[in-house]
Amino acid sequence: MSQHTILVVDDEPAIVASLAYCLEMEGYRVLTASNGEDAARKILEVVPDLIISDIMMPGVDGYELCRRIRLYYKTRRVPFLFLTAKTAAESKLKGMKLGGDDYITKPFDLSELVLKVRRVLARTYPVSDPVV
Numbered sequence: 070m071s072q073h074t075i076l077v078v079d080d081e082p083a084i085v086a087s088l089a090y091c092l093e094m095e096g097y098r099v100l101t102a103s104n105g106e107d108a109a110r111k112i113l114e115v116v117p118d119l120i121i122s123d124i125m126m127p128g129v130d131g132y133e134l135c136r137r138i139r140l141y142y143k144t145r146r147v148p149f150l151f152l153t154a155k156t157a158a159e160s161k162l163k164g165m166k167l168g169g170d171d172y173i174t175k176p177f178d179l180s181e182l183v184l185k186v187r188r189v190l191a192r193t194y195p196v197s198d199p200v201v
Contacts, residue, residue, distance in 0.1 A: 105129025
């Protein structure tokens with residue numbers, strides 16, 4: 070089984086550190102970025118299996134990052150989870166219309182987030198049954 074790579078994008082170092090630690094403990098390879106522009110550069114180097122991104126960040130925000138990755142062939146199907154303090158229904162709808170796969174509001178439960186990550190990855194990259 071190959072190790073999945075997850076890109077965590079947030080301008081709050083404490084959130085990035087806690088998410089990275091938790092996901093690494095679950096066996097994932099974690100890349101981090103502090104804003105959308107940094108994330109876009111990293112995605113050109115390594116296409117992650119999943120992106121978890123804040124919305125409100127300086128420069129390129131999470132909405133724009135999601136919009137951009139949906140434009141390119143290599144990244145258009147990469148699952149994208151919004152993780153944000155924006156709780157308004159309009160914000161959630163905007164994120165989902167841009168191609169977000171889920172929308173998680175802060176504060177969040179780490180175990181619930183890990184479960185969502187596991188489920189999205191299993192759905193996106195199913196392991197085929199062995200031929201008997």
